[in-house]
Amino acid sequence: MYYEVYGKGEPLFLLHGYTQSSKSWKEYVKDYESKYEVYLIDLTGHGKSEPxxxxxxxxxxxxxxNSxxxxxxxxxxxxxxxxFGGDILYQLALINPSILKSMITIGAVGTWTIHDFPEYLKAFTFENRNNFPWLKTSHEGDEQIKGMMNQFKNYTVRLSNKELQSIKPEVLIIIGDDDEGMDFEEVVRxxxxxxxxxxxILPNVSHGAHEGETKNDFIIKSKAFFSKKQNQ
Structure with a gap:
């Protein structure tokens, strides 16, 4: 599993979305490295990690x-x-209840299935890889990209009410109100x-609620959230 480390302080892990890599968080390092030891991770099957x-x-x-x-x-x-990185964090909180002090999830609530979005499966194929320019710059080669695309059909995860109630860390859930992949009834549950x-909930914002015009607000909000935990 490939990772990079920046800065000094409390460990802060930044986890990317499906088909992305740690490169998607690179420009955020400068916002956190003065206070945190920042870990950029290539999750399994992504970036420079094993397929x-x-x-x-x-x-x-x-x-x-967790390993x-x-x-x-x-x-x-x-x-x-x-x-994807947010869904991983919910599972990590169940696997190792004490490891997470606090966490922020963006466009993720720990429950999601590709079967609700057949149009994603149709669009996200190896044959269509040139439509997604970040793929070539984020990953080690076509075989790894093919592996990710082929595995997309297995993206399904569900948290029961009981599992949610057992999660120990404080969680900040960030959702854009134009995120077509989010079911707001599920967000409420x-x-x-x-x-x-x-x-x-950010108005007029889609899936990447931490990016673009909302990035500065996200940085301010995330730092305040983590500092609140640190002072308790």
């Missing part, structure tokens, strides 16, 4: 991440996860059942 060797599951990727954290000898981390959670 998928078996059928992909969100839980198995979270187990790989990396143990290997690094870290007792507790803070983390931000976008989309997750918020209702997470013991310690805040919800920030």
């Amino acid at each position: 998928f060797k078996q059928e992909m599951s969100i839980k198995s990727v979270a187990q790989d991440l 990396l954290i143990r290997h690094l000898g870290l007792k507790q981390i803070k983390a931000i996860g976008f989309s 997750v918020k209702k059942n997470l013991p310690k959670s805040d919800l920030w």
Whole structure:
């Protein structure tokens, strides 16, 4: 599993979305490295990490991440996860309840299935890879890209109310109100059942609620959230 480390302080993990890599978080390092030891991770099957060797599951990727954290000898981390990365964090919180001090998820509530979005499967194919310019710059080659595209059909994960209620870290859920991949009834269920959670819904914003025009607001909000936890 490939990773890069920047800065000094509390460990802060930044996790990318499906078909992205740690490069998607590179421009955010400068915003956190003065206070945190920032870890940019290539999740299983992505970037410079090993390709998928078996059928992909969100839980198995979270187990790989947990193994990396143990290997690094870290007792507790803070983390931000976008989309796929956010779903991984919910699973990590179940696998290793004490490892996460607090976490932010963007465009993710821990439950999602590709079967609700057949148009995504139709668009996200290896044959259409040239339509997604970040693929060539983020990954090690066509075989890895093909592996990710082929595994997309296995992207399905669900958190029960009981599992949500057992999650220990404080969670900031960030959702754009134009995020077509998010079911707002599901967002409400997750918020209702997470013991310690805040919800920030951004108007007129789509899936990448931390990017573009909202980036500065996201940086301010995320720093305030993590500092609040640190002072408790």
